[in-house]
Amino acid sequence: MSHKKIRLPYKKERSLLSDVLPYEIPVSFSNRHLYSFILRHRIQKIGDAEIIWLKGSAALDRLVQLMFCLPDNPHRLSDVKRWVGEQELDFRKYQLDNRGISQANQHPKPKDFLTPFCYKINHKETEFRELCVPHPRSQLLVSEFYDRCKEAILYYTSLSPFSIRAPSKVAKFTFHNDKLHKERLSVEPSKIEVVDSEYESLRSFFVYREYSNIYKFYESYRYHRCEKKYNKLIKLDISKCFDSIYTHSIGWATIGKDAQKEALGESNGSFPDRFDRLMQRMNMGETNGIIIGPEFSRIFAEIILQAIDREVEHTLRNNGSRLEHQVDYEVFRYVDDYFVFYNCDEDKTRIVDELQHALRRYKLSLNSAKAVVYEKPIITEITMAKQQIAQLLEKRINFNLDEILDEDGEVQETKGSVYINSNALITSFKTIIKTCGVEYKDMLNYTLSIIERKSRSLVDDYMKVSSENRSPKQMVNAITNLVEFIFFIYAVSPRVNTTIRLCRILEVFNSFLRMEKFDRVLVQIVHKQIYDNICFIMRKNKSSEHVQVETLYLLIALSALGRDYWLEQDVLADYLGVELPSVGSIKSPGKSLNYFSITVALFYMRDKVRYNELRGHVVDSAIKRIRDRSETCHKDSELVLLLFDLISCPYIPSAKKAEALGVFGVSDAALAADMVGYSDDATKPQCWFTNWLEFDFAKELDAKRSQEVY
Numbered sequence: 001m002s003h004k005k006i007r008l009p010y011k012k013e014r015s016l017l018s019d020v021l022p023y024e025i026p027v028s029f030s031n032r033h034l035y036s037f038i039l040r041h042r043i044q045k046i047g048d049a050e051i052i053w054l055k056g057s058a059a060l061d062r063l064v065q066l067m068f069c070l071p072d073n074p075h076r077l078s079d080v081k082r083w084v085g086e087q088e089l090d091f092r093k094y095q096l097d098n099r100g101i102s103q104a105n106q107h108p109k110p111k112d113f114l115t116p117f118c119y120k121i122n123h124k125e126t127e128f129r130e131l132c133v134p135h136p137r138s139q140l141l142v143s144e145f146y147d148r149c150k151e152a153i154l155y156y157t158s159l160s161p162f163s164i165r166a167p168s169k170v171a172k173f174t175f176h177n178d179k180l181h182k183e184r185l186s187v188e189p190s191k192i193e194v195v196d197s198e199y200e201s202l203r204s205f206f207v208y209r210e211y212s213n214i215y216k217f218y219e220s221y222r223y224h225r226c227e228k229k230y231n232k233l234i235k236l237d238i239s240k241c242f243d244s245i246y247t248h249s250i251g252w253a254t255i256g257k258d259a260q261k262e263a264l265g266e267s268n269g270s271f272p273d274r275f276d277r278l279m280q281r282m283n284m285g286e287t288n289g290i291i292i293g294p295e296f297s298r299i300f301a302e303i304i305l306q307a308i309d310r311e312v313e314h315t316l317r318n319n320g321s322r323l324e325h326q327v328d329y330e331v332f333r334y335v336d337d338y339f340v341f342y343n344c345d346e347d348k349t350r351i352v353d354e355l356q357h358a359l360r361r362y363k364l365s366l367n368s369a370k371a372v373v374y375e376k377p378i379i380t381e382i383t384m385a386k387q388q389i390a391q392l393l394e395k396r397i398n399f400n401l402d403e404i405l406d407e408d409g410e411v412q413e414t415k416g417s418v419y420i421n422s423n424a425l426i427t428s429f430k431t432i433i434k435t436c437g438v439e440y441k442d443m444l445n446y447t448l449s450i451i452e453r454k455s456r457s458l459v460d461d462y463m464k465v466s467s468e469n470r471s472p473k474q475m476v477n478a479i480t481n482l483v484e485f486i487f488f489i490y491a492v493s494p495r496v497n498t499t500i501r502l503c504r505i506l507e508v509f510n511s512f513l514r515m516e517k518f519d520r521v522l523v524q525i526v527h528k529q530i531y532d533n534i535c536f537i538m539r540k541n542k543s544s545e546h547v548q549v550e551t552l553y554l555l556i557a558l559s560a561l562g563r564d565y566w567l568e569q570d571v572l573a574d575y576l577g578v579e580l581p582s583v584g585s586i587k588s589p590g591k592s593l594n595y596f597s598i599t600v601a602l603f604y605m606r607d608k609v610r611y612n613e614l615r616g617h618v619v620d621s622a623i624k625r626i627r628d629r630s631e632t633c634h635k636d637s638e639l640v641l642l643l644f645d646l647i648s649c650p651y652i653p654s655a656k657k658a659e660a661l662g663v664f665g666v667s668d669a670a671l672a673a674d675m676v677g678y679s680d681d682a683t684k685p686q687c688w689f690t691n692w693l694e695f696d697f698a699k700e701l702d703a704k705r706s707q708e709v710y
Contacts, residue, residue, distance in 0.1 A: 022293025138282035167206035253307035
C-alpha cells in the first residue's frame with residue numbers, strides 16, 4: 001500500500017480544526033471558515049494585553065470585535081505597525097488590559113469569563129451528555145496556549161505507566177493513503193494525519209500514542225498478553241469525571257498540592273496556572289467541572305489522571321503490600337476507564353482502595369456500581385458478541401461471483417448473484433445480543449462499520465459482473481433488505497457516531513445508484529425506503545428540549561435524496577416542535593429552538609417556497625433568542641455563532657439580518673450592510689460556521705470519518 005508523506009506547515013491555529021469542537025456536531029457546522037478568516041487577517045492574541053489583526057475596513061473591525069467579544073470602545077482601538085517576515089504591515093490593535101487608558105475611557109471593557117454553547121446528546125438509555133462549543137475567543141486562546149505550552153503538555157502527558165491514550169508529539173506529517181482514497185465517498189482526496197499506520201484525526205494538533213479507540217486496545221497484543229499472564233480483570237471508571245474535575249487540581253498534579261497552595265500568589269504565568277485560567281475563562285469562571293467534548297478538555301483531564309496514576313503505582317510499590325506494576329498486576333487507563341489485571345483478590349482490593357484514595361485527593365471517585373470482574377478465560381461479552389456478529393455478516397452479506405473461463409483460462413464473462421434477507425439478519429442479530437448479554441449501543445458502531453465495508457464490496461462486485469449479466473432488480477432488492485436491517489438496529493439506540501456511520505452507508509448506495517443510472521422506478525424503491533425509515537426515526541425522536549444532533553444529521557441525509565423527498569412543511573414543523581398557526585389563529589411562540597436546530601432547519605429548507613411560513617417562524621425565533629439574552633449576547637457562544645450564521649445565510653431577508661446586528665449594537669445601517677456583504681473573496685459571500693452553498697455531504701462525511709476519536 002503506497003503512502004505519500006507530506007510535511008505540514010506548522011500553524012498554531014490548526015487546533016481550531018481539530019481540538020476545540022466536540023465530535024458530535026451537525027455535519028453542516030465547521031470551523032474551517034473561521035480558521036481561514038483568522039489566518040487571512042493574521043488575527044492573534046499577543047500575551048494577555050492585546051488582540052491584533054491586519055488593517056482593513058470598518059466592517060472588518062466590527063466583525064472581529066463581535067466574533068471575539070471585544071466591546072465597541074474606540075479608546076481601546078489603535079493602529080500599529082508590525083513586522084511579518086521581511087514585511088512591515090499595518091495592523092489594528094485592540095487593548096484588553098487597562099494600561100495607559102484613562103479611568104474615564106476604560107469602559108466598556110472586555111469580559112473575562114465567556115459562556116460556552118452547551119447542548120445535549122443521547123448518552124445512555126435515560127441519560128444525556130452535555131457537550132460544549134467554546135466561544136470563538138476561547139478557541140483563539142486555546143490555539144495560543146497550545147502554541148506556547150505544547151512541550152509542557154507533551155511532558156506532563158508522558159509520565160503515566162498506565163495511560164494508553166495520550167499525546168506523543170505534535171503532528172508534522174499528513175499521509176495520502178491510496179487504499180483509503182479508493183474507499184472514500186467523495187471524489188476529491190483530503191488529508192489525514194497518522195502515527196505510523198494508525199489514523200488519527202483530520203489535521204489533529206497532536207499525534208496520539210497507541211490507541212485512538214478503545215476497541216483497538218481490546219484486540220491488541222498487550223491485552224491478549226495480560227489475559228495469559230493474569231487470572232482476573234476488573235473494569236472500573238471514574239464517576240462523572242469531567243463534571244467533577246476541579247480546575248485548580250492541574251497545579252496539584254504538576255507541582256504538588258502543598259507547593260501549589262504555597263505558590264498561589266506567585267504562580268501567575270506558570271503552565272498549570274495558565275491552563276487553570278484558560279479552563280475557567282471559557283466556562284463562565286467555573287472551577288468545578290470542565291467543559292465536555294473538545295479534545296483539549298481530555299488533555300487537561302489526562303494531565304491530572306497521569307499524576308494520580310503515578311501516585312497509585314508508587315504507593316503500591318512502596319507501602320506494605322510491595323506490589324510491582326507489570327509483575328503482580330497491570331493497569332491500563334483509557335481516558336477515564338481503568339482495566340486492572342491481577343491474580344488474587346487481596347491484590348485487587350489493595351489496588352482499588354489505593355486508586356479510590358488517590359482519586360479522592362483530587363475530588364474524584366470511582367463509579368463502584370459499574371465495576372465488572374472477569375475471570376479466566378478473560379473474554380468480555382462484547383468480544384464474544386463482536387466475533388459472532390462478524391461471522392454473521394460475513395456469511396449473510398455477500399455477492400456471489402462466478403467467472404466463466406475460456407479454453408486458455410482467461411475470464412470470458414463474469415456472472416453473479418446477491419440475496420440478502422433482512423428478516424433473517426434481524427433475528428440472528430437479536431439472538432446474538434440476547435445470548436451474549438450485551439446492549440445494542442455497544443455493538444452498533446462495530447456492526448455498522450462492517451456493513452459499510454461490505455456495502456462497498458457489494459457495489460464493487462456488482463460492477464465486476466459483465467453488463468449483460470447484471471440484474472439491477474436483484475441488486476436493488478439486496479440494497480433495500482440491507483437498508484431495512486441497518487435502520488432496524490440503529491433505531492433502537494441512535495447515537496451521533498452511529499448516525500454518521502448510517503449516513504455513510506446510505507451515501508455509498510445513493511452515489512452508486514446515481515453513477516449507474518438505474519431505472520428510475522428501482523431508484524425510487526430504495527429512496528422511498530430510506531425516506532420512510534428516516535421519517536419514522538424523526539417521529540420517534542421528536543425534537544425534545546435537547547435537540548438531537550443525531551436526527552439533524554438525518555434531516556441533511558433526507559435532502560440528499562432529491563426533490564421528490566422533501567418533507568411537508570407541517571411534518572418538519574412537528575419534528576422541530578414548532579406550532580404553525582391555523583388560519584385566523586394567533587401565532588404561538590412554540591418551543592425555543594437552539595442554534596443547531598435553527599441553522600440545520602434553515603440549511604434544509606433553503607429558499608423553497610413550500611417552507612416560507614416555517615422559515616419565517618424559525619428566523620423570528622432565532623432573533624427572539626438573541627433578543628431575550630441581549631444583555632449578555634456578546635459573551636454567549638451560542639448567540640455569537642447564531643448571529644454570524646444568520647448574517648451569512650442566503651435565505652434570510654436583509655432587514656432581519658440588520659435586526660439581529662442591531663441587538664448586538666450595530667445601529668449604523670451602512671455599516672450593517674457592509675458587514676452582511678463582507679467577503680474576503682470577491683467571487684463568493686463570506687461563510688462563517690454553516691456552509692450554506694458549497695456543501696458536499698459525501699466530503700463532509702469523509703472528514704467526520706477521519707476525525708472520530710472515541
